[in-house]
Amino acid sequence: MEAISAREEDLAARENMLIIDDDEINRGILDNIFSPFYRIEEAENGRIGLNRILEKPEEYSAVLLDVVMPEMDGMEVLRHLKEHALLEKIPVFLITAEANVATMQEAYQMGVMDVISKPVVPFVVQRRVNSVVELFRARKRLGNVVEKQQSELLIQAQKIIELNQGMLEALSAAIEFRDVESGEHVRRIHDITRHLLLHTELGEGLDEEEIEQIALASIMHDVGKIAIPDAILNKPGRLTAEEFEIMKTHTIQGAHLLERIPQLRENGAYHYAYDIARHHHERWDGRGYPDGLKGDEISIWAQVVSLADVYDALSSKRVYKDAFTREKVLEMIREGQCGVFSPRLLECFFSVEDQLADMYVS
Numbered sequence: 001m002e003a004i005s006a007r008e009e010d011l012a013a014r015e016n017m018l019i020i021d022d023d024e025i026n027r028g029i030l031d032n033i034f035s036p037f038y039r040i041e042e043a044e045n046g047r048i049g050l051n052r053i054l055e056k057p058e059e060y061s062a063v064l065l066d067v068v069m070p071e072m073d074g075m076e077v078l079r080h081l082k083e084h085a086l087l088e089k090i091p092v093f094l095i096t097a098e099a100n101v102a103t104m105q106e107a108y109q110m111g112v113m114d115v116i117s118k119p120v121v122p123f124v125v126q127r128r129v130n131s132v133v134e135l136f137r138a139r140k141r142l143g144n145v146v147e148k149q150q151s152e153l154l155i156q157a158q159k160i161i162e163l164n165q166g167m168l169e170a171l172s173a174a175i176e177f178r179d180v181e182s183g184e185h186v187r188r189i190h191d192i193t194r195h196l197l198l199h200t201e202l203g204e205g206l207d208e209e210e211i212e213q214i215a216l217a218s219i220m221h222d223v224g225k226i227a228i229p230d231a232i233l234n235k236p237g238r239l240t241a242e243e244f245e246i247m248k249t250h251t252i253q254g255a256h257l258l259e260r261i262p263q264l265r266e267n268g269a270y271h272y273a274y275d276i277a278r279h280h281h282e283r284w285d286g287r288g289y290p291d292g293l294k295g296d297e298i299s300i301w302a303q304v305v306s307l308a309d310v311y312d313a314l315s316s317k318r319v320y321k322d323a324f325t326r327e328k329v330l331e332m333i334r335e336g337q338c339g340v341f342s343p344r345l346l347e348c349f350f351s352v353e354d355q356l357a358d359m360y361v362s
Contacts, residue, residue: 014039015061015133020049020077021095022069026118030064030095033122037130038062046072050080053090060090062133065112067096067103075103078110087111091132095120108262185312186219188359192308193218193301195356200348202300209268214301217272221280221305224254251278251290275299280306285340295342303345310338311349315360326357 017038021027022045031040038061043049046069053060067074074094081087087110094107097118104115113132116125194215197203203211225233228250232243239247254277264270279293279302286294298306314329324332330353332338334346341349 016041016059017062017064018043018049018052018060019064020046020069020074021064021066023066026066026095029120030125033120033126034064034129045069046074046077050077053081053086054084057084057086057090061136062129063090063092064095064129065092067094067098075106078107078112082110091129091136093129093132095125185316188312188316189218189221189305189308190215191359192311192356193304195352196304196308196348197301199352199355202304202345202348213269214272214276214304217269217276217301218305218308220254220258220273221276221309222250222254223257223277224250224252226257227253248281248289251281254278272301276302276305280309282306283340284342284345287340303342306339307333307341307345307349311356314338323360326360 015038017034018041019027019030019034020043021030024044027042027044031042034040041052043052046065048071049063049065050072053063065074065077074096078087078092078094081090081092091113092111094103094112094115095118096103096115107115114128116128194211197206197211197214198208206214228247232239232246235243255274258264258270258274258277264273278290279298282288282291282293282298282302284295284298284303286292310333311329314324314332315326317323330350333341333349
């Protein structure tokens with residue numbers, strides 16, 4: 001009896017997912033993939049699915065929608081959801097074998113979160129859908145907090161979540177959100193970048209709005225790691241030369257990912273996000289990657305995020321190492337053991353490092 005009660009309690013705690021597809025086999029495949037995470041509801045055509053959503057939109061955390069269906073196809077369902085402003089509240093994913101360019105373009109313009117081709121790859125579709133749903137949950141939680149506490153920090157966090165749906169798509173793919181500690185890494189990179197630009201001469205020539213945009217852009221520095229296999233990304237030991245070459249491609253992959261999101265390109269942070277994603281592993285001496293930039297060929301924001309990333313990596317526990325002491329971290333950075341940085345950047349960093357170190361006081 002206790003085991004049954006526990007299962008029932010677990011099911012009751014889950015959110016609802018609606019699968020709209022006229023093919024019973026396809027519904028069964030998607031049910032099998034997502035039933036460990038959601039209470040699954042099914043609709044055999046677009047009209048039935050739309051009616052269910054309109055009756056209780058607040059109950060659905062995600063909708064998986066086929067395109068070609070009787071009664072009402074998936075694109076028509078999307079148009080109705082857009083008319084009711086529900087695509088801003090419920091993440092909708094097209095899962096279809098008919099993913100032609102025109103269909104994808106219209107779907108993205110209306111606000112669909114992703115277009116996933118059939119046959120689906122279970123671990124891929126699971127990650128893409130779950131990561132977006134988690135971001136929608138976070139946005140909702142933060143929105144509730146902001147209503148109660150109008151502090152500057154919470155308003156800024158809300159801005160990160162609500163930049164636009166294009167940025168949500170990019171963030172949903174970001175490797176930083178794969179585990180519990182990663183969210184803290186993202187927050188610290190944002191805060192370190194912002195602090196260095198606001199409180200040292202590194203921010204000269206940038207107004208406060210530009211600095212805020214750069215800090216927001218910094219959270220996407222490793223977005224390209226979504227393309228790196230888990231066996232390499234989460235390997236506890238040292239990477240082989242071949243594995244490291246694959247890991248290095250995350251810079252180009254990240255830039256390409258951001259480039260393909262039209263909504264994000266309209267945002268002021270896009271220019272910084274693209275540059276940071278591609279160039280945060282360049283080195284002052286020209287021996288970095290992917291483009292071998294050197295000196296002031298590297299933008300100041302990419303340089304700042306590069307140092308922030310190294311500082312946080314050394315100061316934090318990772319799967320492959322414990323956190324180094326503060327003294328050891330500063331010694332390694334000063335001696336260039338983890339990258340070569342400009343003398344001006346290092347001087348500014350060391351001038352405020354005592355303030356940055358407060359982020360790591362437990």
